[in-house]
Amino acid sequence: MRYVVSACLAGHFCRYDGRSHPCALVIRLVQSKLAVPLCPECLGGLETPRIPCECRDGRVISRDGRDMTEFFAHGAAVSLELAKKEGCRAAILKSRSPSCGFGLIYDGSFRGTLCRGEGVWAALLRRAGFALFSEENLPEGM
Numbered sequence: 001m002r003y004v005v006s007a008c009l010a011g012h013f014c015r016y017d018g019r020s021h022p023c024a025l026v027i028r029l030v031q032s033k034l035a036v037p038l039c040p041e042c043l044g045g046l047e048t049p050r051i052p053c054e055c056r057d058g059r060v061i062s063r064d065g066r067d068m069t070e071f072f073a074h075g076a077a078v079s080l081e082l083a084k085k086e087g088c089r090a091a092i093l094k095s096r097s098p099s100c101g102f103g104l105i106y107d108g109s110f111r112g113t114l115c116r117g118e119g120v121w122a123a124l125l126r127r128a129g130f131a132l133f134s135e136e137n138l139p140e141g142m
């Protein structure tokens with residue numbers, strides 16, 4: 001099984017705040033060439049660091065009120081195609097992100113409140129048939 005993984009879990013400094021969120025298992029998978037790290041927000045043309053965004057009413061809104069949906073949608077589509085081209089069929093994604101989160105994500109209020117939902121890239125991956133895992137719910141047996 002080859003995984004596509006959120007690049008910040010692989011130690012890339014691509015988070016909105018310029019930091020990473022390293023996960024030892026994900027880093028090992030990448031080193032073993034069993035995982036491909038991608039950041040859909042970077043691939044969508046957003047800079048690092050960048051203003052935080054959250055999903056609200058089917059759109060992606062920045063903390064200063066701009067509609068960033070097109071950047072997120074473009075980055076998610078590019079990232080899905082790259083993942084397919086690399087032969088990935090499963091994903092390990094950073095939880096709660098407006099791109100990579102699934103299950104629970106921030107609710108768009110920028111108050112740290114969670115709600116049920118999925119990020120833009122996670123939704124595309126799921127619809128394309130990828131098995132989804134997160135750093136808080138890693139594949140069994142790893």
Ligand code: SF4
Nearest residue numbers: 006007008015039094
């Ligand atoms: S978009 Fe995904 S890969 Fe990129 S920094 Fe956010 S959580 Fe990490």
